[in-house]
Amino acid sequence: MAPRHVINASVSPKGSLETLSQREVQQLSAAGSGSVYTLFRQCALAILNTSGHSDNAKTILELYKDFEVRIHQQDRGVRLELLNAPADAFVDGEMIASTREMLFSALRDIVYTESERGSPHIDLSNSQGITDYVFHLLRNARTLRPGVEPKMVVCWGGHSISAEEYRYSKKVGHELGLRKLDICTGCGPGVMKGPMKGATIAHAKQRINGSRYLGLTEPGIIAAETPNPIVNELVILPDIEKRLEAFVRVGHGIIIFPGGPGTAEEFLYLLGILMHPDNRELPFPVILTGPKSAAPYLQQLHAFVGATLGEAAQSHYQIIIDDPAEVARHMAQGLIMVKRFRRERNDAFHFNWLLRIEEGFQRPFEPSHANMASLQLKRELPPHALAANLRRAFSGIVAGNVKDKGIRLIEQHGPYEIHGDTAIMQPLDRLLQAFVNQHRMKLPGGTAYVPSYRVVT
Structure with a gap:
């Protein structure tokens, strides 16, 4: 020890x-x-x-x-x-x-x-009540700032990344900071730290006071992703589903860097929401990016989305490789559209009320062996519903990798089994194996990764 x-x-x-x-x-x-x-x-x-x-x-x-x-x-x-x-x-x-x-x-x-x-004004029995609860949690933490124009950029990505990928995330954060944008991440190391670190230097160059480095986490993951010291606003949500909703409600755009199953979980959650018909006209800039060395990873993730969810899902994001300035410019332009849309619809800048999130995306998923084995991963599902179930599958893998309860379940009962159509399982298995080969399941230098899952066709 x-x-x-x-x-x-x-x-x-x-x-x-x-x-x-x-x-x-x-x-x-x-x-x-x-x-x-x-x-x-x-x-x-x-x-x-x-x-x-x-x-x-x-x-x-x-x-x-x-x-x-x-x-x-x-x-x-x-x-x-x-x-x-x-x-x-x-x-x-x-x-x-x-x-x-x-x-x-x-x-x-x-x-x-x-x-x-148990409070009478908290109603978790329906979708609107859950959204109201997330709003109350964020308001109590003094995270919601009425009147501030849209400039909160959410950065998702892995804590187990290469030194080159970390440096790249800092460069992107620096370019965002030069454009006076704030940063929100999962608050841990790796990609959760890099953009914040880059933005601090840029904000200092621009003589900006009161810069925001918002970290959103939840109890099950915080021990595995210890908050980095740049975070100046930390909010601990009760579970992963409310954490994910908080990201998309307070963020005005999202940048996704290379990562592992946790990043895939976040990405699938986002795509499932954006593919809902009610969100068709809602502007929400999403960019996948990384250095040149990460191009195969980004293309593999892109191919996985195409193979499982189709071209319609791929249309909701843009891939920009090895160009931090272009990432920041594209995001800044996207935020102008967000601002215009919210003004026209009279929606708040500080909380995205108009975004439709179905109840299935909000209900906590308990990654037990029975629940993982019974996930419906079938072609006939509507794409946004399939995305929700794929998100749950990755959530279970994350639990088995790093969460105390999940690790103990795997020790007691062996790996989770994930069942589904061959057309879904084969690209899923290829993506997960790539994560293992690229050391995206664990921090480099540790013991050899033992899978917490088994893909079954």
Whole structure:
């Protein structure tokens, strides 16, 4: 097991969550409900584990199994007592400012999510109610900024990427920043960090104050994708489906870099939504990009979409290879169309209310062996419904790769089985094998990848 350095510390919030009720403190204590405390402990550990290089949540939790968080409510506000915390989160005994901000963002989001559970004004029984809930989660996190013109660019891509792909993502982020655009990612390393890092330099050149580096994550993935320190707004959504909806509701355009199954999951989710007939006229710029060395990967992903979802799905995005400036110019032009469309329809700039997301895309998918085996991956399905099920298949693979619960299920019962038509399974198997061959399933330098799935025709 890897060496570790720990520290005991006491820390108070700064501008994120100053007070908790006695009931909330009880819920978050180990002696309270238990599950809420476990959730916060897991998220807190991921945030404090700033130098972590493992993408395996189970490994991180076992390495710091004696880590504890004790929540104290004082007259002056909340105080967290941390025992056996990763020492890299501190400098001379004082917590790094960005880490402290994100720690209390996690506390804020978990407290709010738990407080709203069962609330009469939260209705998760229908699609509109789920969208309203996502809106409330983002508003509580102070993420929604009315009056700000469309300039939030979502960047998706892998945490397990090559050095060349990482440098390229920084160059794209730099070009976006020069055009005064903000960045939103999944908040972790790799492509989730590169565009933010590039944009920080560009924003400094443009003398921009108040730049936004928004990170959206969820409890099941945060330990595998520890938030990078550039993130200045962190939001933890309850599950992957609400995280994905948050991306497309607050983002005005999306750039997709090389990645693995998690990136494929996001891409299929997006295509499934954009292919819905109700979204036909809605402008939403989407670009697939990477350096020259990633061209075969991008073409393979493009071919997979064509083979499974058809040419109509391919029409919803543009591929730009090895040209960061052109990527940024194309995105900036697309955002002008987004702004015009929303003005004409009187839609908000800060939250894409007009985007139609069917309930099937919003309901949490539990990647059990039975659910994975029963996924309908058949040609006769409408393309947007097939995209939704393919997204679920990739979600299960991600769970089996990096999420604590998924890893334990695979250890107990073996790999998931994915069934479907040969015309769907063969391109799926080719794409997944390419991910394995290109080391996109795990961080490079680790143990050999053991598949968490088996494709069955």
